[in-house]
Amino acid sequence: MHLVRRVLQYEYPKYRKHLKSLDLDSRVLRFGFAVKDEVIDQLCDEFEKNPQQHVLFCVEDINLEFVGVGHIALQGEMELAFSVLKEYRKQGIGDALIQRAARYCRTRGILKGQMVCLSTNTAIKKLCAKNGVKMTTGHGETYGSIELSPVDLPTIIQEQASAHAAATDYFIKRAVNFLVVHPN
Numbered sequence: 619m620h621l622v623r624r625v626l627q628y629e630y631p632k633y634r635k636h637l638k639s640l641d642l643d644s645r646v647l648r649f650g651f652a653v654k655d656e657v658i659d660q661l662c663d664e665f666e667k668n669p670q671q672h673v674l675f676c677v678e679d680i681n682l683e684f685v686g687v688g689h690i691a692l693q694g695e696m697e698l699a700f701s702v703l704k705e706y707r708k709q710g711i712g713d714a715l716i717q718r719a720a721r722y723c724r725t726r727g728i729l730k731g732q733m734v735c736l737s738t739n740t741a742i743k744k745l746c747a748k749n750g751v752k753m754t755t756g757h758g759e760t761y762g763s764i765e766l767s768p769v770d771l772p773t774i775i776q777e778q779a780s781a782h783a784a785a786t787d788y789f790i791k792r793a794v795n796f797l798v799v800h801p802n
């Protein structure tokens with residue numbers, strides 16, 4: 619099981635590092651085209667300036683580096699985006715991130731939006747289908763429309779439970795890191 623944690627606003631610069639760690643193919647799938655580091659910098663400047671419009675969820679390694687991020691952009695129409703570092707893929711991290719992002723939106727009544735989805739992106743199509751995210755893409759279009767089902771009681775309970783579990787995991791990892799750096 620992967621614990622997905624809400625990224626705090628002061629940690630947003632770590633998202634920049636995560637996005638820049640993506641290789642070219644992954645950048646094309648994530649953004650719809652081959653973005654350069656400078657474009658990532660411009661986008662991240664915007665996210666950091668307006669953090670209330672960008673909700674981020676992460677899965678971290680033991681050193682608290684982001685290995686996967688789910689991004690809900692809320693300026694204008696809602697947009698979902700996901701990225702998992704190549705060496706961590708096919709372990710269920712993308713699945714955990716999309717579940718959490720979808721629950722966040724559903725519990726707040728945000729049910730319609732969009733997502734970059736190239737026709738070749740089998741992984742994200744599979745993840746959307748598995749997690750009740752209905753995706754409609756026009757032929758050859760980079761963006762797909764997405765629709766989430768309305769919230770139900772189990773979703774509200776799960777949203778609370780996963781937020782608490784992830785916060786606990788984060789504090790344990792911070793304590794372990796502190797003890798490694800300051801052993802006495």
Ligand SMILES: CC(C)(COP(=O)(O)OP(=O)(O)OC[C@H]1O[C@@H](n2cnc3c(N)ncnc32)[C@H](O)[C@@H]1OP(=O)(O)O)[C@@H](O)C(=O)NCCC(=O)NCCS
Nearest residue numbers: 647648699700701702707708709710711712713740741742
């Ligand atoms: C899409 C992405 C986030 C998926 O992350 P992930 O951690 O590998 O996903 P998971 O391990 O949870 O895989 C979930 C399912 O998708 C399947 N899957 C993953 N990668 C796949 C691939 N390349 N081709 C086919 N299926 C794939 C897995 O087999 C799994 O299915 P299963 O549960 O039936 O076995 C990751 O591939 C990624 O970062 N891609 C680049 C960016 C991107 O495409 N973002 C989405 C658009 S914004």
